[in-house]
Amino acid sequence: MSVLVVGTTALDSIKTPTKENPRLLGGSASHAAVAASFFSPVKLVGGVGEDFPKKYIALYRKHGIDLAGLQILPGKTFHWSGEYEVNMNHRRTLTTELGVIETFQPKLPAAYQDAAFVLLGNIAPALQNSVLDQLRKPKFVVADSMDLWINIALEELLRLLKRVDGFVLNDSEAQLLTKEGNIFVALKKLHKLGPKYVIIKQGSHGSILSGPKGYFICPAYPLAAVEDPTGAGDSFVGGMIGYLATARGGIDATIRRAMVYGSVTASFCCEGFGLHATTKTKRAAIEQRVKELEKLTRF
């Protein structure tokens, strides 16, 4: 089954302690869509400006991504620039130029409206809600978000959480949203906001699922070199829903394995700037790392 992905489609200028790469293809939807494409056909919903490089359209196409839902709008593409600290664990935003994303309104082509698996990638919760409004009967909807929306669009985010099956956020966002430092207490509070499945991302420490079958502790793939972690969280959730959409046996039977596939897809993302490493990955290399993670966690 195909996956519908909405989120930001952006140009990212990224600085790390050793390198600098301007105007790479980025944004939550770009990372998630490419990650999901290793497992399922993907339909993209997003908006870019007239300056959006043709080579990035070609990159989406290379991954078989359906672009009927990608609007090319008058103005400039959303541009973000940021800088990572030495240990790659903290980054600071240098500039945010919203461009066309400021007025972007997602419009789903008719062929998108029957989507069964839906990823509401990180973008304003009002837009995530608007995508949900246009869907007929989705089978599984997962939403991602960020601290910004918790701070400036909480009401809209809370309205969204009542409508989704899964919610993905990181440690500090969980703490911000629930005012609770212990993640297992935070998870209980997050379920009360609506989602049946809540996943806390913990970067290089992996992730934790809380769902109807209890917790799952999902490992991260060991990386001795992290070139650029931008988009790793989007790649994780993209890989996860891409796998879920093709796996047989229902969500509860497959979500753990789906998270591991997401985790491995994210590990490739970290090995190159922007989408450089992800886009060079093959399904076989993903399978190899999933097998390794199985061995690394058995006792």
Add this chain to the structure above:
Amino acid sequence: MSVLVVGTTALDSIKTPTKENPRLLGGSASHAAVAASFFSPVKLVGGVGEDFPKKYIALYRKHGIDLAGLQILPGKTFHWSGEYEVNMNHRRTLTTELGVIETFQPKLPAAYQDAAFVLLGNIAPALQNSVLDQLRKPKFVVADSMDLWINIALEELLRLLKRVDGFVLNDSEAQLLTKEGNIFVALKKLHKLGPKYVIIKQGSHGSILSGPKGYFICPAYPLAAVEDPTGAGDSFVGGMIGYLATARGGIDATIRRAMVYGSVTASFCCEGFGLHATTKTKRAAIEQRVKELEKLTRF
């Protein structure tokens, strides 16, 4: 087989955001010895002052710990006091009164000198070396340490690392010792210092082993309430070596499972002040949590 444990035997006064408990039984050797006692007979090496409460001697005895190597010295018992921040992840030392530990010299009774499994718990590396000097032919020696010794006794610590099989340290200590932020690169550097097995403790994120069979990602048991994490690292390594000393099949075949037993023993430690929760634990409760962790990590 029995386990020899050396380290500090102390009184800990611990403050958390909600509670305060003065002069609890603490110290690396106390936590590690009680943790190991669930799996193997334990021989303790340490030094306390004349003020050391009889009830704590009784507590050691309750766990079947051999006290022939515990010296009662003229003066006061080592006393540490510290305070935890709200999220329990950071603590600061309020006072450190060394007392008898300042001049303590470990002396191994004859019956200790054939010990096969040895835990050199956190104490000055010169004393850890001195214990090794008194042993005939240990089969497996693991050392723990702390940032203090990396800062003030590096040469002695490096001499120790050439003589041990295993070394256990936390994230920030690994970074301090190797000047390397990526833990998988740090692990390679740590092996070069001597130990065949290196374990990085990551608190609530679990731990990572690097050994002849590669990496093992060891989970932490999910705790919705942490009362006092003091001694959790000591309990982890104590439980681990206690299990190793009784397990059949050699170190490589049993160390992963031993780490999981250590992780679970540490989880009980966190659920009470000082040794309160650890000492009330039964082997059956440990087995139950090990089974749960197996389920929580399978995919």
